[in-house]
Amino acid sequence: MNGPLIVVGAGQAGALLAIYLARQGYQVTVYDSRPDLRRTDIGAGRSINLALATRGIVPLIDVGLIGQIDDITIPMRGRMVHERDSLTPVLQPYGSRSHEVIHSISRTDLNAVLLDAAEETGRVRIEFQAELESVDFDNSVLRFADRRVEPFGVVFGADGAGSRVRSSIAARGACQFETDWLDHGYKELTLPPECDGSHRLDPNALHIWPRGEFMLIALANPTGDFTVTLFAPTATFEALVSVDTVLDFFASEFGDFADMVPNLAEQFMAHPMGPLGTMRANGWSYGDRAVLVGDAAHAIVPFHGQGMNLAMESVRVLDRHLRESPRDIAGAFRRYECERKPDADAIAEMALDNYDEMRAGVIDPDHVARRSLALELERRHPNHLSPRYNMVMFTTMPYAEALDRATRQAAVISAAMRDPEIDIDALVAALPQLPALDPLADPNALSIS
Numbered sequence: 214m215n216g217p218l219i220v221v222g223a224g225q226a227g228a229l230l231a232i233y234l235a236r237q238g239y240q241v242t243v244y245d246s247r248p249d250l251r252r253t254d255i256g257a258g259r260s261i262n263l264a265l266a267t268r269g270i271v272p273l274i275d276v277g278l279i280g281q282i283d284d285i286t287i288p289m290r291g292r293m294v295h296e297r298d299s300l301t302p303v304l305q306p307y308g309s310r311s312h313e314v315i316h317s318i319s320r321t322d323l324n325a326v327l328l329d330a331a332e333e334t335g336r337v338r339i340e341f342q343a344e345l346e347s348v349d350f351d352n353s354v355l356r357f358a359d360r361r362v363e364p365f366g367v368v369f370g371a372d373g374a375g376s377r378v379r380s381s382i383a384a385r386g387a388c389q390f391e392t393d394w395l396d397h398g399y400k401e402l403t404l405p406p407e408c409d410g411s412h413r414l415d416p417n418a419l420h421i422w423p424r425g426e427f428m429l430i431a432l433a434n435p436t437g438d439f440t441v442t443l444f445a446p447t448a449t450f451e452a453l454v455s456v457d458t459v460l461d462f463f464a465s466e467f468g469d470f471a472d473m474v475p476n477l478a479e480q481f482m483a484h485p486m487g488p489l490g491t492m493r494a495n496g497w498s499y500g501d502r503a504v505l506v507g508d509a510a511h512a513i514v515p516f517h518g519q520g521m522n523l524a525m526e527s528v529r530v531l532d533r534h535l536r537e538s539p540r541d542i543a544g545a546f547r548r549y550e551c552e553r554k555p556d557a558d559a560i561a562e563m564a565l566d567n568y569d570e571m572r573a574g575v576i577d578p579d580h581v582a583r584r585s586l587a588l589e590l591e592r593r594h595p596n597h598l599s600p601r602y603n604m605v606m607f608t609t610m611p612y613a614e615a616l617d618r619a620t621r622q623a624a625v626i627s628a629a630m631r632d633p634e635i636d637i638d639a640l641v642a643a644l645p646q647l648p649a650l651d652p653l654a655d656p657n658a659l660s661i662s
Contacts, residue, residue, distance in 0.1 A: 214239065214366060214367045214501075214542055215366045215367075216353065216364065216365060216366015216367065217240075217242060217363075217364055217365050217366050218234060218239050218240065218241045218242070218365075218366060218367050218369070219241075219242050219243075219244065219355065219363070219365045219366075219367070219368045219369065220234070220241060220242070220243045220244070220368075220369045220371055221243075221244050221245075221345050221355075221368060221369065221370055221371060221372045221376075221377070221378050222243075222244075222245060222370070222371035222372035222373060222376075222507070222509070223243050223244075223245035223247075223324075223328060223339055223341070223371075224245075224324060224371065224373065224507065225263075225320075225323060225324060225327060225507070225521050225524060225525060226371040226506050226507030226508070226509075226524040226525065226527070226528055227243060227245070227369070227371030227372075227506075227507070228243070228324065228327035228328050228330075228331050229272060229276070229327055229525055229528045230369055230371060230506055230528045230531070230532075231243050231331040231334075231337045231339075232276050232327065232330055232331050232334060232337070233276065233528060233529070233531075233532040234336075234337075234369075234532075235331065235334035235335075235336035235337050236276070236334070237532075237535065237536065238336075239336065240336050240337075241331075241336060241337045241338070242337075242338050242339075242340065242363075243331070243337060243338070243339040243340070244340050244343040244345060244355070244357075244363075245339070245340070245341050245342075245343065246342065246343065246344035246345065246358075246372075247341060247342070248341055248342055249328075249339075249341045250321050250324055250325065250328075251325045251328060251329075262317055262318065262319060262320065262432040262434070262440040263317075263318050263319075263320050263323060263518070263521045264289075264315045264316070264317065264318075264419070264432070264518030264519075264522075265282070265286060265315065265316040265317075265318045265323075265521070265522070265659075266315050266316075266518065266519070266522050266605075266606040266607065267522075267606065267607050267608060267609060267650075267654050268519070268522040268523070268525070268526040268609060269521055269522035269525045269526070270282075270316075270654070270655075270658050270659065271526070271529070271609060271651050271653045271654050272525045272526065272528060272529045273525075273658075274653045274655060274658055275529060275653055276330065278326060278327070278330055279658050279659065281326050281330075282318070282323065282326060282659065283658075283659050283660055284435075285318055285319065285322040285323070285326070285435060286316035286317065286318045286435075286659055286660075287316065287317045287318075287416050287417065287432075287433045287434070287435060288314040288315075288316055288317075288417055288659065288660060288661045288662065289307075289314055289315050289316065289317055289417055289418050289419045289432070289433075290304070290306060290307060290313075290314045290417055290418060290661075291304045291305050291306040291307045291418055291419070292304070292305045292307070292418065292419050292420075292421050292571075292575060293305075293414070293415060293418035293419065293420045293421065294421055294423065294575050294576060295420060295421065295422045295467075295469065295470075296423075296576055297422075297424065297466070300469075302420070304415075304418055305575060305581070305584070306588075307602065307603070307606065307607075308588070308600075308603050308607060309588050309591060309592050310656075311661060312607075312656035312657065312661055313603060313606075313607050314417075314661050315419070315518065315606055316659055317419070317432040317433055317434070319434060319440075320521075323521075343357055343359075344357060344358040344359070345357055345358075345372065345377045345378070346358050346377065347377060347380070347381050347384075348365075348368055348377070348378055348381035348382075348503060349362075349381075350381070350385060350499065350502055350503075353365060353366070353502075355368065366502075367501065367502060367503065367504075367542065368502065368503045369503070369504055369505075369506060370382075370503060370504065370505045370506065370509045370510075371505075371506045371507050371509060372509055373507070373508045373509060373512070374392070374490070374492050374508045374509070374512035376505065376508075376509035378503060378505065378509060379494065379505055379509050379510075381503070382496065382498070382499045382503055382505070383496075385499055387496045387498070387499045387500075388494055388495065388496035388497070388499075388505075389494070389495050389496060390492060390493065390494035390495070391492070391493060392490045392491065392492045392493075392512075393490055393491045393492075393493075394488060394489070394490040395488075395489040395490060395514065396446055396447050396448075397427075397444060397445060397446050397447060397489050397568075398444075398445070398447050398450055398486040398487055398488055398489055399442050399443060399444045399445075399486065399487045399489060399515075400442070400443050400450065400481060400484050400485070400486050400487070401440065401441065401442050401484055401487075402441040402442070402443065402474065402477070402480050402481065402484065403438055403439070403440065403441065403474075403480065404431055404438060404439035404441050404470070404473055404474055405437075405438050405473075405474070406436070406437030406438050407437070410436075410437045411437055412433055412437055412438075412439070413439070413473050414431065414433070414439065416433035416439075417433075417662075419431075419432055420432075420439070421571060421575065422466070422467050422470065423571060423572045423573060423574075423575050423576050424466055424572065425572060425573050426445070426446060426449070426572070427443065427444060427445035427446065427449055427466075427572060428443075428444050428445075428571055428572035429441060429442070429443050429444075429466075429467050429470060430442050430444070430571070431470075441470070444489075444516075444568070444572070447486075450486045453481070456478040456482065459477070459478045459481045459482065460477070460478050463477060489514050489515075490512070490514070491512065491513055491514055491561050491564075491565065492508070492511070492512035493511070493557075493558065493561065494510055494511065495554070496550075497510045497546070497549070497550040497554070498543070498546035498547065498549075498550065500543050501542035501543040501546070504531070504546045504549070506524065506527055506528055506531060507524035507527065507528070508520065508524065510527070510550075510553075510557065511523065511524075511527070511553075511554075511557035511558075511561065513557075513560060513561045513564045514561075514564045514565060514568065515564070516564050516565070516567040516568040516571060517560065517563055517564040517567040517605060518606070519560050519563075519564060519605060519606075520564075523556075523557065523560055523612075526609075527549075527553050527557070530549055530552055530553055531545075531546075531549045534546075534548050534549045534552075555611070555612075555613040556611050556612035556613050557612070558613070559611075559612040559613040559615070559616040560605070560612040562616065563601070563605060563612070563615075563616060563619075567602075579630075582630070583626055583630065584600065586626055586629065586630070587600040587622070587626060588600060590626075590637065590638075590641050591603070593638065593641075594638070594641045594642060594644075596646050596647055597641050597642055597644045597645070597646060597647065598622055598625075598641050598644060598647075599618075599647060600619075600622075601615065601616075601618075601619035601622070601623075604618060604619065604647075608647070608648075608650060608654075609650055609651040609654050610647070610648050614648070618644075618645075618647075621644065622644065625637065625640045625641060625644070628640065
């Protein structure tokens with residue numbers, strides 16, 4: 214690659230990419246429009262906790278950071294379901310194996326580790342509060358909002374769902390994209406710790422209050438508090454315009470939670486509502502000059518906890534293609550998109566499906582019965598069947614393959630639910646064997662208790 218290598222965006226994808234490029238021996242400059250989150254508090258209400266799963270763990274092992282990550286994660290062994298009319302929540306385990314947990318991690322804490330590691334390579338310089346306006350391909354310069362220009366040879370767009378790099382590629386006719394917005398949004402809240410600093414709820418579970426059209430979720434932080442998010446129709450948020458309406462809503466729908474948060478209304482009124490949408494793009498690169506990674510290429514809704522895992526896995530795939538084709542950068546970019554585009558589309562679809570499951574399916578008896586049967590069949594035939602959720606969260610098989618397998622498995626399970634006399638074991642044994650995990654996918658990489 215000739216000329217200055219630029220990464221636009223210092224989030225998880227951009228920082229990880231800078232580390233990978235530095236490992237190839239390149240000097241890299243990273244520009245980000247925001248302040249340095251290691252020195253400035255991020256805005257309240259916009260930091261949905263991340264769910265770190267196998268696909269995100271593997272790149273962290275690859276770049277040697279997993280030891281630092283272990284200290285800032287909390288393992289979650291399942292969904293703790295808080296039904297409206299029950300005083301006792303019920304744990305629905307994610308898997309049947311002890312290591313099948315996902316890990317709650319603060320977006321800020323993870324990002325800080327990646328930024329530190331990038332700088333520690335000695336090959337990465339990061340400049341904050343540098344807002345990109347456009348990429349001028351004719352003159353090989355980046356144009357910033359403060360009117361300055363900087364030269365580039367190759368630019369990597371890791372600048373999120375509203376990517377300016379993507380818009381610049383699209384202006385050249387090389388990229389087409391669209392965003393499908395949900396008529397739902399989210400607000401983030403904080404559940405404080407007990408007076409002694411301990412967690413008020415079981416920290417080793419993802420807590421969920423499913424209410425059909427909306428839901429509340431809570432993920433634990435090592436500091437004793439929980440990051441809590443309300444997902445609901447936009448119309449619901451528009452109706453919650455006063456302290457009284459907020460308190461009445463939470464008392465009616467989430468009474469146990471409301472009792473634990475004394476400043477609930479204050480938090481709710483102060484925090485903004487975030488939009489939810491899926492951005493799909495075709496044409497992730499422009500010759501050998503620019504390429505998109507992370508949300509700039511494939512932004513998805515957060516309901517499968519895979520946006521960050523998808524992005525980090527994609528960065529590792531891009532790194533592999535660049536190493537395999539160092540003299541054909543444009544070809545490497547094309548092959549990277551060819552490999553990842555079907556997977557990005559597949560997880561986008563599954564993430565939308567998972568919203569229905571989380572806000573309603575987890576308390577539907579038919580769904581619970583099907584999930585229980587799937588876990589039992591996995592126990593009996595571990596080489597042939599795995600529930601869709603587990604294939605997404607605990608394996609490294611391509612997302613598109615996981616979706617295809619899940620569709621075929623669902624047909625088998627539906628047949629068994631209709632006819633108890635059917636030889637379900639024979640049907641499962643006839644399914645293709647599950648692929649092997651990535652060699653770096655160590656189930657013991659992070660603490661599970």
